[in-house]
Amino acid sequence: MRAGAVAAVAALTLLFGCANQQTPPPAAPAAAPAPPRVTDPYPSTYRPYGGVPTAITGATIFDGEGGRIENGTIVMAEGRIVAVGGPDTPIPDGATRIDGRGRWVTPGVIDVHSHLGDYPSPQVAAHQDGNEATNPVRSEVWAEHSVWPQDPGFSRALANGGVTTLQVLPGSANLFGGRGVTLRNVPARTMQAMRFPGAPRGLKLACGENPARVYGGRNQMPSTRMGNVAVMRATWQRAVEYRARLRRDATTPRDFQLDTLVEAMDGNILVHNHCYRADEMAIMLDMAREFGFRIASFHHAVEAYKIGDLLRENGTCAAMWSDWWGFKMESYDAVNENIPLVHNAGACAIVHSDDANGIQRLNQEAAKALADGRRMGINISDEVAWRWLAINPATALGIAEQTGSLRPGKRADVVLWNGNPLSVYTRPQQVWIDGAMMYDMNNPRLRPVSDFELGQPGEGDVH
Template identity: 70%
Template sequence: MRFSLGAVAASAALLAGCTNDERPASASAPPGQPAAERRAAVNKDPFPSTYRAYPGTLTAITGATVFDGEGGRIENGTVVIADGVVRAVGGADVAIPEGATRIDGAGKWVTPGIIDIHSHLGDYPSPSVEAHQDGNEITGPVRPEVWAEHSVWPQDPGFSRALTNGGVTSLHVLPGSANLFGGRGVTLKNVYARTMQGMKFPGAPYSLKMACGENPKRVYGGRNQMPGSRMANVALMRQTWARAQEYKRRWDKYERDGGEQPGRDLAMETLSGVLAGEITVQNHCYRADEMANILDMAREFGYKVAAFHHAVEAYKIADLLKANGTCGALWADWWGFKMEAYDGINENIPFVHNAGACAIVHSDDPNGIQRLNQEAAKALAYGRKAGIQISDETAWTWLSYNPAKALGIAERTGSLRTGKMADVVLWNGNPFSVYTRPERVWVDGALMYDSADPNRRPVSDFELGQPGEGDVK
């Protein structure tokens, strides 16, 4: 995305030297570096982030209701942001630095930016045509060597709509769910950049997208190949993890004892990263019994499932999720659209939360990502109707802190804490109201959207020149 044509001319000087697509000379380790270090440097990220925060200004929002993202609430609160980070959060007595731009937040709400843990923006961009369908590599059920980031189209109009309509400041882009092992997912900051590297959340762990249930067995069983059943799903996953363990043993031995360097296998490299605890597992799964099977398999091979996605039956095994430290990334009320989604309930999110497990609201949809605050509001209402009293400020953890935790970035974003990234949304009313919209959105302290300023309304390059977009009348 980018700003409108008028804004581009007005801000060219401001953004000079700040474009988010400068590339390092090389991602390779320097000659002479020990082989183990060379491999680690390549495996960590051979396509490194070139993200650089847009310039911001010292800003103080005063008089607002503040949800801190970790369950705290401050009435008549103050949030100060500067140099890309949160400088202070507190009540009316917080000192406002001299020279700060003051924003009157009376009658408004301030929250951390929303983080969508399950998106396909960029990989299944708008317009939704066959030429843009790049999220699934449906050529085999085991494809951990592919990376979602290599399909990300930064001009997807969905990015700007998620920012301006939904207050989404970061998102995790995943491969689709046709495969048992779908490939690596990537976390992005929701800013304009000409390249994927310019959006890439610096230092965020990669994920491995896995899937169980109907999708893999339907896609490949329909071709008369394995897997064609749920038992074959598990068998093929276990067989693949056994190969990954052997691959990791060979490399561990080489790094410990030296000798002939093993050959690289990009698929096994990803799985080895999971076994080493460097790559999180984000697992598409609907049924409670299958999630329990996956948790058993994770214990067998020594990895952790960070989150089950969709998980419409998570309420049945919320105690297992809590015991394993696994989050449920869930919809408010999508269920019944296929057999494995039939036994979903609208109280899923609050039931998981009430059991002490980690609940997350996610989208998996280019429209839903624009209304995740409303999805959380629905789940909150369903819970209260069932007698589960969850406060508004606690429910905001479903949208910011919990997804940040499951993605391994909670130390840097997801809540309004001193020193964290200034990913902040000022809402023009209670963010759990259907009538409320983002008024202003900051990413790393840079004002990326202002509903009152036509020059701060980002649109995709792809849409510039279209009627109603940019400066075209």
């Protein structure tokens, strides 16, 4: 009986074993592949306006890189600069000729720090779209998603200031304000139709008083400069760890905040840092080394004159005003020679606006700084100073291969001034963007006007 029981158990074991082999459990379904990450979900749809082959002759030319040509000629065709030289420069048959005698030609002015479109005119509460002041870290927001193309400020910057390219940034309430966008200064229905094709986006950072004031008053960190640095470092560290997870596992859930910082660490987004004091700029340069990103430019940089050597060694530009200072404590230790002192140290100096009115007079801001430098013995020529408005901002924005100087093959972004552009009495006479004449002071049909400026229907109108 004992032997029979053992045989029965063995038979049952074999039976169940066979059954398990014959009907295995269903395999788990394969994980669906992660959807591809869209690297540019809001791509540029910019298309140049139509132009005609054009030659300006007899003008004084500042080439934007420090060169000067008297009695010069510049030729534009098919949206590009074809030739720049003296009076013997060949001009294609059939090209429109413009007599530039007694006038100056420069590259289009480039502003690296603007809020046009995000703080448009009229400045009412409904238009305050530049600061997402809900958390000190807001790197997930993009300034371009607030840009209103009908802002009258765009056409005023073109007509009064010769501005052909500008970077629109978020405000400085946050440590990480979000992404900036570089625009062509052309009339368009959409932001995408203004976006400079191929220009990298920016990341706006802010040091100092603004973030500490905005958040410290809410019993929220940061409330001090050391709090600013601590929150920044913790955020960059999260980005470092997030990037490592992405490289290990492509299915890692998206984090829009950290995506922006990873792009900055990878060099695809350029960092632009609102910062006034020299000590804080030095700390930010150290932070950039700690976490492996590069600061393309410090903005406002009232104390940049103290650290010109550090800026030069790190390849970081300083975007500055000529004489706007003293409106808060961190802006007090200023000198009117800031821009020429930074230039004289061999660093990259830029004149910027941060203002809807100032953007219309950046040439005058450069002239004031130039005069202040000369009074203290820094003798910079007019044509070299024009770098502050042309090739230097183009370099900071990552577009120097396309614009910022009058070189054959570059985009034909050109301004014909009716006098010396460093004179308060001078203004643009004609402006070309990609070889298309976008403004002519003598032609009412070539004076861009926003739809918003055309007026509202009268009370008796049917609409």
